[in-house]
Amino acid sequence: MARKVTTRRKTINTVFAWMIGLLIFFPILWTILTSFKTEAQAISDPPVFFFFDWTLENYAVVQERSDYMRFLWNSVILAGGSTVLGLIIAVPAAWSMAFVPSKRTKDILMWMLSTKMLPAVGVLYPIYLLFIKLGLLDTRIGLTIVLMLINLPIIVWMLYTYFKEIPGEILEAARMDGASLKEEILYILTPMAVPGIASTLLLNFILAWNEAFWTLNLTAAKAAPLTAFIASYSSPEGLFYAKLSAASTMAIAPILILGWFSQKQLVRGLTFGAVK
């Protein structure tokens, strides 16, 4: 039973929570606002908040100067490719663990998660070297594979927890009804697990999109995604706040929206189900 709360109490809560919420969100809001200013307005003293001449010029300049679309395209390919590839490999593995568990299933899952804990910097050079040897440095395919591998444990884990909620009897019923393993996974398991698969996809897309160690260290120009594109703005050249803001806004907007949709799954995915 929900408790009745006085309107006064609720008003205080609301005001307080909104103030803090806006404070936390402010850097993002400020970035978005600045992206619509002219460079002069962006550094005006005192700062202007809403009453300035809104312009889209920065977005055009950013695209023209650093070929934003190419980086965006790389980000989409890397994040999308690694997620889809990861799903293709993870769905059968998660099926096995959820529906044909053995004594070792738990150990294998734990071990998979533990690979996620391996600090990237510890193996940076070997991977770097392998990439040079295999001609994968600064290629989309190489980076897609790396991003897939670092997120694979989370994908397997998330799918496993979702699959476990599907009663095994339904799959057995399909088997009795004459479905082959492939048909069982394709016609019964996958459609039933659509919500789980979707949130796994979303969360891993976000993680891959924001990954900033391997994407910075294994790319130069051709395969560089938005993380590298933004990093190129770290050395200032003249007035650039508005353009930096425009570039930042473009880099985070898609993922911010995806993230808001998947916040519930985020808890589950990132804590490996340890907090419900």
Added chain:
Amino acid sequence: MATQHSRSAARIMMAPAVILLLGWMLVPLTMTLYFSFKKYLPLRGGDLGWIGFDNYVRFVSSSAFWPSVQTTLVIVLGVLLITVVLGVLLALLLDQPMWGQGVVRILVIAPFFVMPTVSALVWKNMFMDPVNGLLAHLWKFFGAQPIEWLSNAPLISIILIVAWQWLPFATLILLTAIQSLDSEQLEAAEMDGAPPLSRFGYIILPHLARAITIVVLIQTIFLLAVFAEIFVTTQGSFGTRTLTYLIFQRVLESQNVGLGSAGGVYAIILANIVAIFLMRIVGKNLDA
């Protein structure tokens, strides 16, 4: 419980994931171990032979090592302290009845989805810049001398940036945990005459213990590896060189792969210690 047929099918279907991850773990790990025992300078003579534990000794005894460990610890502990304390308070607040709860939650979550390079750049230029940054304007407004954040208070600045990014994560998880608390427990405590502060101390906080542990462990693993924020802002100068960044510099900037690899092994050991604790908790959850 299944038939022989489905068990063998299961093994085959699990194989790709297992083999890939095994390769991803073993190959680079073996190479790192291999290099760590070598004098290996790719640009200055390449492989100069085995040198035993020299790299390990040199890495630890270099003047940069202990400061980097200290920096790492300060950043990790600082961020953990801020995110856990503020996270609990924020979670308690967001759990209260209010109007527009969903929107507030979205506002609070947002920083987590901002890629690290973006948040570092935005903070560095638009907030912490001593001339044009918003914080400088704020300081001037109150008649104070603007702070040169990244050169005079570099660690605090980086902790601030990283904490801003991780506060949403802590809040979200703690909020989820609070919401799972059985409200009858709180009502029972209220009936027993416990004032709000005791209810928090005796019921809510113990209930959150597990979630806090999870937050601490997961954040520690990610915070030990903080990279982009430093790469973009100070490049490791002004005493912001963490262990991760030191290894990165040894390997890629000074091209001393042997030394860097030895550092890498230290980092792996450190992360594993944290990981073991995390695995214990997650593993327990598997049985439940």
Added chain:
Amino acid sequence: MGQITLNQITKSFGDVQVIPPLDLTIEDGEFVVFVGPSGCGKSTLLRLIAGLEDVSSGEIVIDGNEATNVPPAKRGLAMVFQSYALYPHMSVRKNIAFPLRMAGLDKAAQDAKVEAAANVLNLTNYLDRRPGQLSGGQRQRVAIGRAIVREPAAFLFDEPLSNLDAALRVNMRLEISELHQTLETTMIYVTHDQVEAMTMADKIVVLQAGVIEQVGSPLELYHTPRNKFVAGFIGSPKMNFMSGAFAAEYDAQTIGIRPEHLEVSQSEGKWRGTVGVSEHLGSDTFLYVDMEGQEEPVTVRSTGEVGIRHGDTVYLSPEPSKIHRFDKEDLRLA
């Protein structure tokens, strides 16, 4: 056709043998019920027949063909699961048609069979709904429909009624019995509820710890239980067991007497006792009588209008011909 023979089959999970060597023959057209307390191996036995588990040793013969290593779908059996196991993302029509679709039947033939099954099961109006929109009883019927369309050699039911409420359970029990009479197909039915077993079965198989305690018709089990376990499991309320002096009189280790075979009187009788609880059900009255030298109270089934209450002294007399005698090994004495 639907004759199933189990020859010396065993099942072990790891080191634990849940089914020691077991033989059983199920005749074509029989309604066989596996009954026993939970954990007795009855569901495992059903899953072995279905092919959802491998036997550890022994062979399964279906209609004269060795089927031990045949995959579930190829055994010609259909199963109705405890949870119904309906496909939640498919309409009722698609659920029922699924086995036909897997068998590669063309659309027209699928539709015809689905319609026919829906007719039999009163599901015609629900064909385009999802399982989530149906009541428990309707879901149960869809699960049966999915089994019927395959025209299997035998139906396997795994505690199909345990998720239904009491009133519905009685209805579905009748429907399944009727279905058996119409189709005349072999049915194997697993339950822990001896009432279901008694009311539906042609042949009851009583299991305990993976071992068959007795096979027989419901009345055989009622009248001549082979041992104390079967005697206590079959019949409701439970048979009363008495030992010590009570049994010695009949030259047995233990004697058993069913509540309905005890006569109660307030003036005279064989045994004297005090009424603890009396339950008035209207049609019957159950008396729980405490007797000296007897640990458990003795249950007596009496007529509805008995005016006996808590604390009254009563005398009980068993019908001599209805006393069951058991030896030290709990086996029935002739």
